[in-house]
Amino acid sequence: MIKKHLSGAQKQRHKAEVEEQKAKLHCISSYFINNSIKTASDDTNATSCSSSDDECVIDTSTVAGPAYVEHGSEDQAVSSDEILSSNKEPSDNLLLQNTLVRLPSSDAALWTVDAFTQQYCIDVGLDFCQNRNGKYVMSSRQHKGRTRKLCDTAFNQVSPSGEIIERPWLIYSPSTDCLFCFMCKLFSPNSTSARTKRGFDSWDHIGRLGDHERSTEHRQALTTYTMHLSKTQALEKHTADGNIKERNYWTEVLKRVVATIKFLATQGVALSGNNETFGSLNNGNFLGCLELIAEYDPFLACHINNYGNTGHGTTSHLSSTICEEFIKVMADKVKQVIVDELKLSKYFSFSIDSTLDTSHIDQLTLTVFYVLNNCTPVECFLNFVPVTSHTGLHLFNVINETLNDKLNINLKDCRGQTYNNASNMSDTYSGVQAQVIAVNEKAVYIPCMTHSLNLCSVVAAESCTDAITFFCFVQNLYVFFSGSTYRWGLLRDSLNKETCEASKRELFPKHLSDKRWPVQADALCSLSCNYKSVLQALGVDTLRNGYIRAEANSLAGTMDWLETAFMTTFWSSILTRVNKTSQLLQSETMDLGTAVTLLKSPSELVAAQQNSFEDYHESAMSLLSTASFQLKQQHHPKRMADDSEEPAVMLTGEEFKVKSFYAIMDLLVSHLNRRIHAYSEIHNCYCFLTGDLDSTAVKECLRSLTEFCSGDLNKEIFDEWVQWCSLVKQLASKPLSQALPTPLQMLTIMNMHNL
Structure with missing residues (x-):
């Protein structure tokens, strides 16, 4: 006889199931904006989430910041831009403006299966809902007096x-502590299988998972999933191919x-011109070079034809911007490479000098010197820094700020500084x-070697009135002849007829320079060789004006x-040797020891x-027929009664x-001599490198150097140097003509043998 009513136990079980289902239902307020929830933006409240709900509703028409979506028990910040752009999140056609979009939870038991859920799960993949943490604490089940629990082996x-x-x-599913079939849950929602409807938790019959995998229902769901996945991947592939093609084009x-x-x-030429129009004669070197390349490059010709003169608002990568x-990117990259090499080398020296640019801004040039790991000395320009003052304190502050603050180069690692000899x-x-x-x-101060001879010449040329007057005359002579093609032609005709045109160009008067004194040497050499010819050109009667x-x-x-004539022969001789x-x-x-020796030669001369x-007087007499210097009257104070009336000569x-x-x-x-003394003091600190000293002198020199560089050299440097001197003679590729190789040769030997 069949019972018409349920038993008390069945009623209690049914009531518990109803209460459990009610607890899982979403609160209706979770589908609307809740102003009490703090959002990422102060002026927008685009997202509403409940602390107890497992799904979140986003109004896509008002999303302006990150939305907080609760999946399972963890809050995850999801940006609207990420939802629309990520290749692992829902397709764009499912997120419609002015609609409420509900993101499915990572718990499959809580899914409401529809087209959006299906597409969302396909896009994000299986990883977001597998929930495999290896613990499964709440999955324990009692079966015939024994406790069964889910473990990772069930997933294999x-x-x-x-x-x-x-x-x-x-x-x-963390909420039900059951297993679900991903494909069947999405594409067979009406299935009666436990793996689809309420989940599988019969851990004592784990083998039934294999039966489900071989079932027709599962295979049909897998086929449907594969078809949907293929469509999504084809669309993504088409989009990706388009992006790759566009990226390759602009590359x-x-x-x-x-x-x-x-x-x-x-x-070192200017890039921009008067305009940025292709086809113009004044569009500058940059556009002009592109036009030249386009004549032999169909790709660039097509690009210029499509984007060349489109104006602002259209991307072309052809503008001055x-x-x-x-240029800035390249400069920053080159500067960073130099800084990285310098830091790798650790020790460095630097030099600064200032120059006035065309905009009348005084620019301080900073140059650094260091040695690479392959023992190659390097000199690199590092930076231009505008300066407003030339005081020593201001220039030091500029150097310190540039090296320490901007380039992160430790000034404590500096071992040398070199400038010109200005006060x-x-x-x-x-x-x-x-x-x-x-x-x-x-940071030892070393006067700039290349400036020394120039500055000595400048000081000497300004030492007396006769020297100043002479150099002014040489400049005026060049200005006179170069100011007219007719006068320049007269000078050319007056030169030796047997002299070839190329040699004549070398003998023409030269323009003087305040900075580059080798130009003075060339000008005086030209005047000395053609003194009589220049004088003859000045005396031509055709100059009627x-x-x-x-x-x-x-x-x-x-x-x-x-x-x-005397000044011409004298300065020509001196400046030629100096040059x-x-x-x-x-x-x-050039190394320091050789430089000191070279610098002594003009001093001795x-x-x-x-x-x-x-x-010099005889050489001047050969240029002129004048037998003596000019007589000059010497002016005296007021004569007294007994003074002679003849002028004093x-x-x-x-x-x-x-x-x-x-x-x-x-x-x-x-x-x-003053400059030689400055260089000699520095050279004496490293005189042991020349190998011309006995062991006592070398030991004393190394002792002084060790005291000065106490943090860089150890006290065993003398023994190491003696051993190195013995080794380097054996390692040298060629027989040495001197006691030791030059410092640069030593560096080369160290690099070759990895010493």
């Missing part, structure tokens, strides 16, 4: 061959743009070198003075020429010798 199956195969379709454009900018920047951006740089108390030594006493004729007569009169020495000092492979006044040859020749020679010798 063993093939007949013993191979372990993962079951990716199997997902765990090819930028390759040509960057190559053009690199070439023009290397040549992109040039400036790339604001080299002063012992307030100069830049004194400020740097106050911070780092190991009164002003021009007067200027020519004035220049010719100056050239007729024996003082002018040759200066060029050798500027060699990239000038000292030897102090008694050569008569030799002094032998001007002696006066010129004392006041001009000796004054110039004395200043040259004194300034050269």
Whole structure:
């Protein structure tokens, strides 16, 4: 007999199931905006989430910040931009504006299966809902007096061959502590299977999972899932292919743009012109080079045709803006490489100098010197820094701020500083070198070697009135002839007829320079070789213009003075030797010991020429027929009654010798010796490198160096040096002509043998 009513136990079980289902239902307030929930933006409340709900509703029409979506028991911040752009999140066609979008939970038991849920789960994949943490504490079940629990082995199956195969379709529900089939849950919602409807928790019959996997229902759901997944992947592949194609297109454009900018920047020419119009004659070097390349590059020609003159608002990567951006990027990259190499080398030296640019801004140039790991010395320009003052303190602050603050280079690692010999740089108390030594006493000051000879020449040329007048005359002579093609032609015709045109160009007058004194040497050499020809050109009668004729007569009169001829031969001889020495000092492979020796040679030459006044006088006489120097009247104070009425006359040859020749020679010798002394002091600290000292002198030199560089060298340096001197002679590839190789040769040997 069938019972018409349920038993009391059945009623209680049914009531418990109803209460459990009610507890799982969503509160209706969770589908609307709750102003009490704190959002990521103060002015927008685009998201509403309940602390107890497992799903979140987002109003896509008002989303302006990250939305807090609760999956299971963890709150996850989800940005609306991420939802629309991520390749692992729902497709764009499912997120419609002005609609409420409910994101499915990571718990499969709480899913409401519809088209959106299906597409969302396909897009994000299986990982977000598998919930495999390896613990499954609440999955314990009592069966026939024994406790059964879910473990990770349920997610795998063993093939007949013993191979372990993962079951990716199997997902765990934390709310029901059951297992669900991912495919069947989505695409067979009406199935009566436990793996689809209420979940599987018969841990004592775990083998039934294999039966489900082989069932027709599961295979149909798997087929449906595969078809949906193929459509989504095809769409994503089409979108990805389009993005790759567009990326490759612009990559090819930028390759040509960057190559053009690199070439023009290397040549040091301007990039921009008067306009940015393709086809214009004044569009500048950058666009002009692109037009030239486009004649042989169909790809670039097509790009210019499509994007060349589109104006603002259209991306073309052909404007002056992109040039400036790339130049800045390249400059930053090069600067960073230099800084990285410098930090890897640790120790460095630096040099600064200032120059005025065309915009009348004083720019401080910063150059660093260091040695690479392959033992190659490197000199690199690092930065331009505008300066408003030239005081030693201000320049030091600029150096310290640039190195320490901007480039993160520790000034404590500096071992040398070099500038010109201006007082604001080299002063012992307030100069830049004194400020740097106050911070780092190991930053030895070395006067700039290439500036030394120039500065000595400048000081000597300004030592007396005759020297100043002479250089002004040389400049005026160049201005006179170069100011007219007719006068330049007269000078060319007056040169030796047998001289070829190329040689004549070398003999023409040269323009003087305040900075580059080798130009002075070339100008005086030209004048010395063509003194009579220049004088002849000034005396041509075809110069009929009164002003021009007067200027020519004035220049010719100056050239007729024996003082002018003397100065020409004297300065031509001195500056020629100084120029040759200066060029050798500027060699990239020059070391300090060789430089000191070279610097002594012009000093010894000038000292030897102090008694050569008569030799220069004879050379001047060969240029002119004038037998003596000009007579100059010496002015006296008011005569007394017994004073002679004859004007006092002094032998001007002696006066010129004392006041001009000796004054110039004395200043040259004194300034050269002062600079040689500064370099010699530094060289003496490293004189052991020359190998010309006995063991006692080497030991004393190394002892002094160890005390000075106490944090860099150890006390065993003498024993190491003795061992190295013995080793280096054996490792040298060629027999040595001197006791030891040069310092650069030593570096090369160390690098070759990894010492």
